[in-house]
Amino acid sequence: MSAPFSWIRPEPWGVQIVPADCWIDPGKAVDRALVTHGHADHARGGHGETYATPETLAIMALRYRTGVADESGEIPTKAIPVEYGQTIRLPGEVDATYIPAGHVLGSAQILLEHAGERVVITGDYKRRADPTCAPFQVVPCDIFITEATFGLPVFTHPPIEEEMAKLTKALADNPDKSVLVGAYALGKAQRVIAELRAAGHSEPIYLHGAMEKMCRLYEEHGVPLGELRLVSDHGKDDMRGSIIVAPPSALNDRWSRRLPEPITAMASGWMRVRGRARQRGVELPLVISDHADWCELTQTIDEVDPQEVWVTHGREEALLRWCELGQRKARALALVGREDEDE
Amino acid sequence: MEEFAALLDTLVYTTSRNRKLAMIAEYLRETPDPDRGWALAALTGELDFPAVKSSTIRNLMKDRVDPVLWTLSRDFVGDTAETASLLWPEPEARDGEVPSVAQVVDQLSALNRNTAPKELPKVLDRLDANGRFALIKLATGGMRIGISARLAKTAFAQAFDVSVEEVEEYWHALEAPYPELFAWGADGGDPPDVSNRPRFRPFMLAHPLEDTEVDLGEYAAEWKWDGIRVQLVRVAGETRLYSRSGDDISATFPELLDVLPMDAVLDGELLVRGASQGGEEGGAASFNALQQRLGRKTVSKKILKEAPAFVRLYDALLIEGDDIREQPWSKRRAALEALMAKLPDSHFDISAVVEADDFKHLAEIREGAREDAIEGLMLKRRDSPYIAGRKVGLWYKWKHDPLLIDAVLMYAQRGSGKRSSFYSDYTFGCWDGDPDGGAELLPVGKAYSGFTDAELKKLDRLVRQTTLNRFGPVREVERTLVFEVAFDSVHTSKRHKSGLAMRFPRIHRIRWDKPVHEADRIESLRALIRD
Numbered sequence: 079m080s081a082p083f084s085w086i087r088p089e090p091w092g093v094q095i096v097p098a099d100c101w102i103d104p105g106k107a108v109d110r111a112l113v114t115h116g117h118a119d120h121a122r123g124g125h126g127e128t129y130a131t132p133e134t135l136a137i138m139a140l141r142y143r144t145g146v147a148d149e150s151g152e153i154p155t156k157a158i159p160v161e162y163g164q165t166i167r168l169p170g171e172v173d174a175t176y177i178p179a180g181h182v183l184g185s186a187q188i189l190l191e192h193a194g195e196r197v198v199i200t201g202d203y204k205r206r207a208d209p210t211c212a213p214f215q216v217v218p219c220d221i222f223i224t225e226a227t228f229g230l231p232v233f234t235h236p237p238i239e240e241e242m243a244k245l246t247k248a249l250a251d252n253p254d255k256s257v258l259v260g261a262y263a264l265g266k267a268q269r270v271i272a273e274l275r276a277a278g279h280s281e282p283i284y285l286h287g288a289m290e291k292m293c294r295l296y297e298e299h300g301v302p303l304g305e306l307r308l309v310s311d312h313g314k315d316d317m318r319g320s321i322i323v324a325p326p327s328a329l330n331d332r333w334s335r336r337l338p339e340p341i342t343a344m345a346s347g348w349m350r351v352r353g354r355a356r357q358r359g360v361e362l363p364l365v366i367s368d369h370a371d372w373c374e375l376t377q378t379i380d381e382v383d384p385q386e387v388w389v390t391h392g393r394e395e396a397l398l399r400w401c402e403l404g405q406r407k408a409r410a411l412a413l414v415g416r417e418d419e420d421e
Numbered sequence: 422m423e424e425f426a427a428l429l430d431t432l433v434y435t436t437s438r439n440r441k442l443a444m445i446a447e448y449l450r451e452t453p454d455p456d457r458g459w460a461l462a463a464l465t466g467e468l469d470f471p472a473v474k475s476s477t478i479r480n481l482m483k484d485r486v487d488p489v490l491w492t493l494s495r496d497f498v499g500d501t502a503e504t505a506s507l508l509w510p511e512p513e514a515r516d517g518e519v520p521s522v523a524q525v526v527d528q529l530s531a532l533n534r535n536t537a538p539k540e541l542p543k544v545l546d547r548l549d550a551n552g553r554f555a556l557i558k559l560a561t562g563g564m565r566i567g568i569s570a571r572l573a574k575t576a577f578a579q580a581f582d583v584s585v586e587e588v589e590e591y592w593h594a595l596e597a598p599y600p601e602l603f604a605w606g607a608d609g610g611d612p613p614d615v616s617n618r619p620r621f622r623p624f625m626l627a628h629p630l631e632d633t634e635v636d637l638g639e640y641a642a643e644w645k646w647d648g649i650r651v652q653l654v655r656v657a658g659e660t661r662l663y664s665r666s667g668d669d670i671s672a673t674f675p676e677l678l679d680v681l682p683m684d685a686v687l688d689g690e691l692l693v694r695g696a697s698q699g700g701e702e703g704g705a706a707s708f709n710a711l712q713q714r715l716g717r718k719t720v721s722k723k724i725l726k727e728a729p730a731f732v733r734l735y736d737a738l739l740i741e742g743d744d745i746r747e748q749p750w751s752k753r754r755a756a757l758e759a760l761m762a763k764l765p766d767s768h769f770d771i772s773a774v775v776e777a778d779d780f781k782h783l784a785e786i787r788e789g790a791r792e793d794a795i796e797g798l799m800l801k802r803r804d805s806p807y808i809a810g811r812k813v814g815l816w817y818k819w820k821h822d823p824l825l826i827d828a829v830l831m832y833a834q835r836g837s838g839k840r841s842s843f844y845s846d847y848t849f850g851c852w853d854g855d856p857d858g859g860a861e862l863l864p865v866g867k868a869y870s871g872f873t874d875a876e877l878k879k880l881d882r883l884v885r886q887t888t889l890n891r892f893g894p895v896r897e898v899e900r901t902l903v904f905e906v907a908f909d910s911v912h913t914s915k916r917h918k919s920g921l922a923m924r925f926p927r928i929h930r931i932r933w934d935k936p937v938h939e940a941d942r943i944e945s946l947r948a949l950i951r952d
Contacts, residue, residue: 230490230493230494230497231486231490231494231507231508232494232497232498232504232507232508234507350507351497351498351499351503351841351842352433352434352500352503353498353499353500353503353837353840353841353842354841354842355433355434356433356434357840357841357843357874359436360434361434361435361436362434363434393493393497395493396489396490396493396494399487399489399490399493400490403487
């Protein structure tokens, strides 16, 4: 019998499940990968087999051609769908169950069970309601491997209604201008649009070209987004008084010159800190995040109540300190390539 | 307080100068007295509440938040006021009304060191996060939100359609919350009567010469001395000394307060006695010596004796009640020269005009003056009136080219404000011998400017990837990167291990290509000392 939990091994570029010879969210191509969700720092192409939810696989097919046949008709990267709540048996007597994480469409926590030991790896998650994805569920376990993107007590995300009110007010105050919202193309953009619709905003919303396919994919998976138009199909005057959604990289890009006097907004948890908004030249910061804030992170650890907490990425020092103050056992994994998400 | 907090918040996020002006102007028009006056004082940095310091806030927080979590948060956010406003525990219910700016100012003024820790929390509990940010900024002074005093005064001028020069003229003679200023500007009353109060007149400033050549028939040349620019004002027998920004620094240089024998407003360079600048005849010490005297609120007899200050005069604005600012430079110069006979040599001399045959000759003189630790030359149009601010074509500064060395990045510290969470302050070092023969790097200076935002990102990434050690907000990094550092001069210093201190160091170029052992040695830097 080997040492407790020796079957799960964190490496800088992913977490290995040793007896199953597979990796969770590996940063390089491997034979067998379990993927929590479709963001580029967790999902990548080139794995021999990818286990993920059907929604995540659809996103990966779009972005990396995962599970898509090549010219010869072969499928070089196999996609194995796992539904929420479904348990699959991996080699080496490891069971993996996918549980909603509430982060983006298709996002999952993965519960791993082996030799009577239970490990949950959250991937990225949040606890707030989100009309575009299934809500997070608390799963008891021995080791809780959590993210900590917003692992500092200064990060408390306000209710999304307040942020939506800021956005619609800016629009109403400036009928001759436009509001350009920088939002991550997968997840954040669709959530902002869906929340706008829920707040009664029924006018057409304009999209940067890079957003179109992902919005369609969300709609195909049952997330209605209302009338969406492409910026490239319209002139300045059409877009006056409208909301335009674009990836954050486009905010200060030449691309935005085609917009009618845009007020630059950005939807991100980082907007809680003034300096961060100023660095990006953001005039209308919207504190909207798909990650757990400090209260959610700590509340979740208390609810899960594991024997040990492992922190994968983000502001891990502060979360470790919090664990120490509460006399919880904790360690940092410091995975590479996952700095500063949520943009 | 809510309106003021909202103003601060939008100012933080607005980059356009015009929009900032418009927002401050709107606030000044729509807010009643005396709130708007106090707000203006806060924006221009005129408020001071000695009982509330940044440390007061830190101590309040450390009673409420774990010190480690506080430090990590402060380090990430990069601003004490903002961190505290975010971490302040929300009260279960807000009791009492949100106070006005004037009420907050009254409360803060009434505090002392003992009562502040008890009373401040009560005010903080009545505000939301934005309000707390505004309150702490107001209480601790120094807004650091990208609003200069000049911008706030310009906004006042714009709000009430008056000239900013007039606002500046009255400004320094008035006190917050400036009822006379608003009575004049906002309510169409008489201009404030400031005739019998000493006040600062905005300086005339120069543009860099760049590639321009000027005709010495039209322009006169003077040395640009390496001290601090000051304005000495005597009105009705009372003398004040103002720095370039209009701060009253009289208390720091008491020896200059009873030596001006007539009412006048004079423009000059403040220097301390010594032998470095201008050699024998100049009789001024290096900037390094002057620096020992700056920022002191009380001055000992010892230091008055060791480093006595004097003013090397450049210009005269008023002489014995006569305002000569409209007159051409040549006439003002003549008036100043005539005045010199009545001023004591012990505390005044005149900055000599540099005679040259032509521009080329002047360039040679400028080159040759390097060793005198003079900053360079000033070129002044002979017919220029004395005009506040920087008007193109009237005055030029022709500074020496900076000195350059190659140094190695050793430590990086997180910045604040716009650069919060980025490693943007760099300490660099030079070799104390032959790097291939086991020499070590000694820190020689610190720079936080001279690179683009894109370069900052790249540097930040490098710092994170090559970290050897962490000391709070500082990271020690592997020695992999060479900076070409520009600086104005270098002096001996007891404060640094290398025994050197550079003046105004900035990153000139990032030498991604250069191996670290090719960086300069301390001895090459030491050879540039001109103390």
